[in-house]
Amino acid sequence: MVALETPRMNPIIEVRHLHKQFGTQVVFEDLNLDVYEGEVLGIVGQSGGGKSVLLRCLNGLERYSAGKISFFGQDTAQMSGKDLRHVEARSGLLFQDGALFSALTVLQNIQVPMREHISLPKNIMDELAYLKLALVGLPANAAHKYPSELSGGMRKRAGLARALALDPKIVFLDEPTAGLDPIGANEFDMLIRDLQRTLGLTVFMVTHDLDSIFAICDRVAVLADRRIVRNGTPTELTKDPGHPWIKSYFCGERGRKAQGTAQGS
Amino acid sequence: MASYDQPEDRQGGYSLMGTKEKAARPALDWRQVNDGYVLRIFGDWQVSHVRRIAKEIKKLKCGTAGAGPKDLTVDMAGLSGLDTAGAMLILDMNELLKSKGFMPHIINVREADQILFDLISRHPREKAGNEAKSSMVLNLVRDLGSTVVSIGRDIIEITAMIGQVTQSLLGLLIRPWRLRFTSLVHHMEHAGLKAVSIISLICFLIGAVIMQQSVEQLRAYSAEYFSIDMLGILALREVGVLLTSIMIAGRSGAAFTAEIGSMKMREEVDAMRALGISPVETLIVPRVLALVIALPLLTFIGNIMCLAGGALIAYQVMNIDLQSFVERLNDGVDIRHFYVGLIKTPFVALIIGIVGTLEGMRVQGSAESLGTHVRASVVKSIFLVIILDAAFAMALTAIGI
Known part of the structure; x- marks a missing residue:
């Protein structure tokens, strides 16, 4: 690492010239994106524009046709199986509805990555799982409940606890506030912000919730026309949209309102 | 906004990957200095080293402080x-x-590490006890009790479902246009037409096996000719019906449970109720009715294939041609055996359809629950089919049919 660089400028993920297509439908064309250490990066874009596909590509759940994705400076395509497992252990993923394993209790769900990637004594694993449960703001009596017995917001929290089980460097969040009521969504935003600050996390967040963008995102990357057309702070993008979609997104009625709320608070 | 910026000095020790830079082994060093103690902490205290850390803590030889609190400096x-x-x-x-x-x-603690310590002390780890562990005997008694209760509930719910379906069917007599005709035909195709090949195949093979075995056994009494009578009665009365209904219970009963169960999981059934659509009328009646129509037809095909299998073996082993086989069948096997077999099929179909759809309606939110109910559906419907068959066999024999 170069000493002159500030820690903020270390890209954890570099995406270069990513190309992806389903059949004849091109999803990404020459897509470039950097995710820097310690930032909250929001990905916005039209629905059906490939935000979730990008997240899945980054997590190795979807193959891409051409291009390069590097994690921690290493090309994922060149990595050995062991290195890939290491990267997996260093990154957490929260699916839209939590994607908890329905046959396991919340506590067992949180322990799945611990069992899979490292071997821990049972008592310490329990301690750790209860700690993560407390960190995401779930009551202890949720530990032995099954996902079907939880509300949507609690499922997301439990999913986040599972994503944080191994103290990842980076967490990927897919629409973290979708389907939550405004109070719940705001609480979840603050939770992400808190954990990101205290744990030094990098957060990669696919969202279309303008409130969370203005509340917690350091930087926003806009996915439109099959590539990242612009990125910058939410305020920069509002001042100088430079793309018709960004203009209608940030400078529409809802965008202005969300910005007003964020500045007011 | 600056608080998440990590201090420069962390860069040296922290590796992003942990593989490239050599990880520092976590260690503890305990020593007595003057009248106080110093505990120095070294290395990477991270989740991947927890086993080693636990060992280090266990190894720590500090004894007890003795009288009065002793100062301990924890140097990080x-x-x-x-x-x-x-x-x-x-x-x-x-x-x-x-x-x-x-x-x-604690001394010499980094700012970022202090934030972590604060975070963890701010979140006390409450624990919820697991369900109290009970003894094996108690578990056995509890399992027995819950099984009895669930059998009782099954009887009540199956009866209730039969009632609901009957009510719906009677309603259809008055307003026949309310029958979901498309759905009915769809299920007849899937449960009936598409099962023809597999049912023909197994019935043919079983017919051949029965014939071959009975010829072998009856030859000792030079009575192999009667094996045709035996096959005829056996196939028409029991084997055709049982094979077909067990196959359909496994094939269509399970499919019904899975279809309705996954709709239940995604709250589609609740959505129907909310829209004022009766799930019994739209989901259950077409399926049950489709089976009630399809199963007798399938059983007929099964019977014929069973006899065909027997005829093949009769030709192979006893050199009896098809015409003599049919003549022997006509002489030896009364037509009532055929009716006895066929009269059972609508009832069997009703049982399979009702159990399959009922189990589907019982599915709860999880994927595991779906699996449990599909399994229960198959086991219960096969069990009930056999019970029903036995009841028919006894009753019909008693009245001399």
């Missing part, structure tokens, strides 16, 4: 990496030392 200068797991273990260790009469105070 050597700590090169820390995450929540490590921080939790350090805090737990401090608690342990406190309980032994030491007064730990």
Whole structure:
């Protein structure tokens, strides 16, 4: 690492010239994106524009046709199986509805990555799982409940606890506030912000919730026309949209309102 | 906004990957200095080293402080990496030392690490006890009780479902246009037409096997000719019906449970109710009715294939041609056996359809629940089919048919 660089400028993920297509439908064309250490990066874009596909590509759940994705400076395509497992252990993923394993209790769900990637004594694993449960703001009596017995917001929290089980460097969040009521969504935003600050996390967040963008995102990357057309702070993008979609997104009625709320608070 | 910026000095010790830079082994160093104690912490206290950390803490030979609290300095200068797991273990260790009469105070702690310590102390780890562990005998009694209760509930619910379906069917007599005709035909195709090949195949093979075995056994009495009578009665009365209905219970009963169950999981059934559509009328009646129509037809095909299998073996083993086989069948096997077999099929179909759809309606939110109910559906419908068949066999024999 170069000493002159500030820690903020270390890209954890570099995406270069990513190309992806389903059949004849091109999803990404020459897509470039950097995710820097310690930032909250929001990905916005039209629905059906490939935000979730990008997240899945980054997590190795979807193959891409051409291009390069590097994690921690290493090309994922060149990595050995062991290195890939290491990267997996260093990154957490929260699916839209939590994607908890329905046959396991919340506590067992949180322990799945611990069992899979490292071997821990049972008592310490329990301690750790209860700690993560407390960190995401779930009551202890949720530990032995099954996902079907939880509300949507609690499922997301439990999913986040599972994503944080191994103290990842980076967490990927897919629409973290979708389907939550405004109070719940705001609480979840603050939770992400808190954990990101205290744990030094990098957060990669696919969202279309303008409130969370203005509340917690350091930087926003806009996915439109099959590539990242612009990125910058939410305020920069509002001042100088430079793309018709960004203009209608940030400078529409809802965008202005969300910005007003964020500045007011 | 600056608080998440990590201090420069962390860069040296923290590796992003952990593979490229050599990880520092976590270690503890305990020594007595003058009248106080110093505990120095080294290395990476991270989740991947938890086993080693636990060992180090166990190895710690501090004894008890004896009389009066003793000062303990916990020096974190050597700590090169820390995450929540490590921080939790350090805090737990401090608690342990406190309980032994030491007064730990931490020095040389990095700002970022302090944030972690604060975060963890802010979130007390409450624990919820697991369900109380009970003895094996108690478990056995409880399982027995819950099985009895669930059998009772099954009887009630199956009866209730039969009632609901009957009510719906009677309603259809008055308003026949309310019958979901498309759905009915769809299920007849899937449960009936598409099962023809597999049912023909197994019935043909079983017919051949029965014939071959009975010829072998009856030859000792030079009565192999009667094996045709035997096959005829057996196939028409029992084997055709049983084979077909067990196959359909496994094939269509399970499919019904899975279809309705997954609709239940995605709240589609509730959506129907909310829209004022009766799930019994739209989901259950077409399926049950489709089976009631399809199963007799399939059984007929099964019967014929069973006899065909027998005829093949009769030709092979006894050199009886098809015409003589049919003549023998006509002489030896009364037509009532055929009716006895066929009269059972609508009832069997009703049982399979009702159990399959009922189990589907019982599915709860999880994928595991779906699996449990599909399994229960197949087991229960096959069991009930056999019970029903036995009841028919006894009743019909008793009245001499």
